[in-house]
Amino acid sequence: MKFTPKNIEENVNVSKTHPLVEFGWLLGGLLLLVLILYLLLGVATDIAVAKIPVSVEVWLGEHFVDRMDALENEPLQRLIQPLLDNLPADSPLREYDFYVQMVDNEQINALALPGGQIVVFSGLVEQAESENEVAMVLAHELGHFAHRDHLRRLGRGLGLTVAAIVLFGEDSAVSNLASKFFLVGESHYSREQESAADRFGLELLVAGYGHAGGATDFFARVGKDAGSRVPYLLASHPHPDDRVRELQGLIAANGYRVDAVVPLGQDLLDVLPVGEECRKESPGATADE
Amino acid sequence: MEIILQNLDLFIFLALMVLGYTAGSIAEKRHYKSIHRREKELVKLAVVTAEGRFREGAVKDSFLVNGSTVISNDYFKRLLAILRNIVGGRVKAYESLIDRSRREAILRMKEKARAGGAHMIVNLRLETSTIGRSANKKNRVGSIETLAYGTAVVMNRP
Numbered sequence: 529m530k531f532t533p534k535n536i537e538e539n540v541n542v543s544k545t546h547p548l549v550e551f552g553w554l555l556g557g558l559l560l561l562v563l564i565l566y567l568l569l570g571v572a573t574d575i576a577v578a579k580i581p582v583s584v585e586v587w588l589g590e591h592f593v594d595r596m597d598a599l600e601n602e603p604l605q606r607l608i609q610p611l612l613d614n615l616p617a618d619s620p621l622r623e624y625d626f627y628v629q630m631v632d633n634e635q636i637n638a639l640a641l642p643g644g645q646i647v648v649f650s651g652l653v654e655q656a657e658s659e660n661e662v663a664m665v666l667a668h669e670l671g672h673f674a675h676r677d678h679l680r681r682l683g684r685g686l687g688l689t690v691a692a693i694v695l696f697g698e699d700s701a702v703s704n705l706a707s708k709f710f711l712v713g714e715s716h717y718s719r720e721q722e723s724a725a726d727r728f729g730l731e732l733l734v735a736g737y738g739h740a741g742g743a744t745d746f747f748a749r750v751g752k753d754a755g756s757r758v759p760y761l762l763a764s765h766p767h768p769d770d771r772v773r774e775l776q777g778l779i780a781a782n783g784y785r786v787d788a789v790v791p792l793g794q795d796l797l798d799v800l801p802v803g804e805e806c807r808k809e810s811p812g813a814t815a816d817e
Numbered sequence: 818m819e820i821i822l823q824n825l826d827l828f829i830f831l832a833l834m835v836l837g838y839t840a841g842s843i844a845e846k847r848h849y850k851s852i853h854r855r856e857k858e859l860v861k862l863a864v865v866t867a868e869g870r871f872r873e874g875a876v877k878d879s880f881l882v883n884g885s886t887v888i889s890n891d892y893f894k895r896l897l898a899i900l901r902n903i904v905g906g907r908v909k910a911y912e913s914l915i916d917r918s919r920r921e922a923i924l925r926m927k928e929k930a931r932a933g934g935a936h937m938i939v940n941l942r943l944e945t946s947t948i949g950r951s952a953n954k955k956n957r958v959g960s961i962e963t964l965a966y967g968t969a970v971v972m973n974r975p
Binding site: 531533534535536539541542543545547548550551554555557558 | 857860861865894896897900901903909913915916937
């Protein structure tokens with residue numbers, strides 16, 4: 529047998545597909561799959577949330593939410609009462625037993641926890657200039673309860689996590705990537721929730737106080753420190769300036785009166801933690817309410 | 818700046834992916850260039866998998882030659898393979914790795930044979946193994962080793 533040396537020009541062992549093309553197809557297909565799953569989950573959650581009674585949510589709140597160390601809450605409870613009194617008789621909020629408390633924390637923030645618990649950080653009350661402002665924040669939180677936002681968040685978040693783990697396994701690069709990607713979608717969803725709660729809160733404030741004074745003050749003040757809009761592309765809340773604009777649009781559209789605001793009651797100032805004046809202007813505080 | 822800090826792991830991931838892709842592509846291109854050049858140089862040195870049978874007195878000398886290479890996966894290829902693992906099919910990302918590794922190992926073996934004055938290599942065998950048992954697991958990037966070995970034969974030629 530004679531050996532004839534020959535150069536091999538054609539390589540059959542390596543596929544010709546460009547790696548980026550393959551990457552695009554694989555990632556695109558996968559993301560599409562997850563997107564479909566996510567949308568289905570969203571629909572399922574929305575259906576389920578409408579059917580879950582308030583008592584279940586209260587039970588969830590009692591068993592899964594740690595009660596925070598709270599300061600006295602009487603003055604805040606007094607603020608929320610007129611808002612609650614003006615709810616329509618058939619409002620689902622009437623089934624809750626609301627419990628407002630203040631927590632000693634310099635963050636400018638307030639939270640709505642499942643089961644009717646509203647937590648107001650003392651930093652928020654410290655920087656507030658009127659009772660109406662605080663009432664607006666409380667009304668906004670009531671909006672979250674009215675729209676059952678916790679249950680929605682719980683359903684989607686849980687579904688997404690389970691889906692990612694089932695598909696890619698725990699702690700894998702792809703599931704990290706996927707969850708990052710969908711956080712953007714989720715944050716957009718939650719920005720809509722925030723705006724809806726703002727609208728609800730405004731109506732409630734007007735019903736309780738008879739005018740919309742103080743509704744935008746809080747966001748306007750926070751907006752001054754909020755800086756650039758870029759970080760808000762991914763944030764769970766709309767930019768404060770956008771919220772102010774939306775609220776002002778609503779006030780104008782509905783012809784709400786904007787009267788003088790009521791200054792903070794002395795009882796509320798009394799329950800603030802002492803010696804807090806120095807951190808009144810805490811920079812970098814986040815507005816989350 | 819804040820947005821980068823908040824999503825630091827995402828940015829690290831993207832940076833590693835871009836780095837893996839660019840560095841991996843450049844390395845692969847250069848390696849193939851070198852493989853093609855050296856294969857042309859060494860094309861006259863015959864390598865066969867067949868067992869050699871020679872007339873008596875035809876062989877002056879014979880000795881074992883081997884060549885081995887270790888080639889690393891890159892971050893991008895690994896990601897591509899992970900994605901491929903979900904749906905199945907040919908893992909195209911790894912084909913070039915194996916191909917390069919085998920050809921490089923044979924080339925090294927041939928270079929050794931030529932240095933020993935051999936005219937041909939018979940009984941070529943190839944072995945491939947992964948390095949690092951945790952290759953592809955827990956964010957570690959694995960690599961492959963290919964070993965080529967055979968018998969170099971020096972003929973009795975005037």
